Amino acid sequence: MTGGQTAVVEIFTDGACKGNPGIGGWGALLRYGGREREIFGGEKMTTNNRMELLAAIRALEALKRPCKVHLHTDSQYLHRGVNEWLSGWKARDWRTADKKPVKNDDLWKRLDDLTRQHEIEWCWVRGHAGHTDNERADRLANRGVESVRSEQHNDH
Helix, strand or coil: CCCCCCCCEEEEEEEEEECEEEEEEEEEEECCCCEEEEEEEEEEECCHHHHHHHHHHHHHHHCCCCCEEEECCCCCCHHHHHHHHHHHHHHCCCCCCCECCCCCCCHHHHHHHHCCEEEEEECCCCCCCHHHHHHHHHHHHHHHHHHHHHHHHHCC
């Protein structure tokens, strides 16, 4: 690296839920300097929005040091939350404009902490529109769902 340029970590995230609420999964593809890493996981009873948030959180937690990040999501909830709603929620002590508690505030607070550690550009991509890396993130999220289903199956 010359001239103080920082390489960018490209991250593609997605969440999935079978039933909403229901069994959920999250997935993320991280790419840096020609290397890739795939991560995924899931929860037994959750919502799609929680899985979208968790995908971004787990991807950012996977970074070992402060990075310049392009984080791609097909979730309007995540994208608008970070870019439009988060600062207001914090200013109102985690309340919405109509004074209701912010849903998923536990995850929003964790994501907020992580975003302060990195320089992140949030990129929205249209879901299920043939975007190769978004489709990979979607498959990882569904693998997260399957990992929970197989755990449940093994419990019986």
